[in-house]
Amino acid sequence: MSYARTAILLAALTGLLVAIGGLIGGQGGMLIALLMAGAMNAFAWWNSDKMVLSMYGAQQVDRHSAPGLVAIVERLTARAGMPMPKVFIIDNDQPNAFATGRSPEHASVAATTGLLDRLSPEEVEGVMAHELAHVANRDTLVMTITATIAGAIGMLANMFAFSSMFGGHREDEEGGGGLGLIGGIVMMVLAPLAASLVQMAISRTREYAADAEGARICGNPLWLASALDRLEQAAHAIPNPAAERNPATAHLFIVNPLAGKGMDNLFSTHPSMDNRIAALRAMAAEAGMTWDVRANATTATAPAARQAGSPWGGAGGRRKGPWG
Template structure:
């Protein structure tokens, strides 16, 4: 099964889960309403989710005049990848991290936090931005932003079910109220969000390894990205991002899980384990894997770290 087919099945499962929650809360009528809501949200997310996520994090657009080094790195990488120039954003956050969004390569955007731009070398920033452009090239950004929208809606519906679902009993036709009463409400409130989280994380983890591989090819040096992942992972452990903590459904968009306590490579992790990702990149570079003697990335033409108004 290809990764794209697997992702499509998982995304369909997430939409079906939302419709199933509607059935547990309101019978057949509730299921139909939830299904129509899911379709509506997918259409809305297709056109607007990218800008919504950028707005959610207070991202500020920059250009060749306001952030020449950072913008220039993205510009060179986009040319190497054969992609249109994306919009480039900066997020005010001490936590080093980055993400890409947009419904297609022609309407894509990449965003990096001030923490990332201040902490990483130019080579490491190039590795990170190449990873994000790989998501754009693979058209992962649309899938991932729609996933965030539907997962957020499932959480909202779960909260509704916790307070109101159990108070409505089923009727004879099964069309009004929860067919399972308080049991259905409990399933909606507890089990459904957990199932949504598992599906969401499976989608993210399916795409991250591929973006690492293609990102390494775009920048030409797998070790730049490997080094960046290690430094970002360490930075995330020291700096919390209040916006990410307030919107956990968007965690899978970032190159490294921005939520504290989410670094384990298990069923409930939004990302593959950083050590596993670094090992894969080191193998690409011809080294023996994680722990086999780390090598500094080779020098690049970019020189000093990116500078801009955030410094």
């Protein structure tokens, strides 16, 4: 159902793009709109991952600089039968993570230092399994295409608005200029809004699917459920300046990095956290797993990365890597 819903929403987004092109220039405008979308998608196909990683100052790590994190990703990719992605760490105190790349063979996963400092190794494994699920499901490509088409719709809507305002339509010459002006303004406002709503709906759909697949990859839905609970609380308390400067990338992260409440409604890029955690706990219950309160309390008493023998670095204290 999630794939079918994603396909329907993508078709709606593409249809909106073509319709706006038709309003601007008839059949020729439709063709121009499709060509524009194709060119933008081709650029995003090759460059989107590099742009996003650079935007957040991500530094690539290996077995020497972040042995614990890389070992977790290696173990998960082997279990899922996937190629090993590039692994990055972002020097950001907000606990969060994302995946990017055009295919499983050209993918990258990134985690913030805040996530590695605050979560237990099991919770980190659940988070990275979620990100690898996005890669396996090719959500990184889907969301890149979605963002590109939404951007093209915004550009075309502005073009249509300006052409309406400055006499670009034949009806203006026949006394219908007021209607053209109003239509242009309405198009400039409503078309990007509609595109954003569809983009957000696709993002929410893919998050639910990645939670389910990530739980299967790591083997324990409760690891991811516990991680999501802690990430949600910390993400609202700790700002992410880079994400605030680039809100269009918010949908990439496992939890919304922007200030505000994450609600499962039309204007959210992520589903309700309560709904996500409930779904994961239901998966665990079906598999006969129970919520281990004692283990959860243990992981909450001291951040794993600050304990002796931290899996992210040397023995004792936070190990300095390429992020600081």
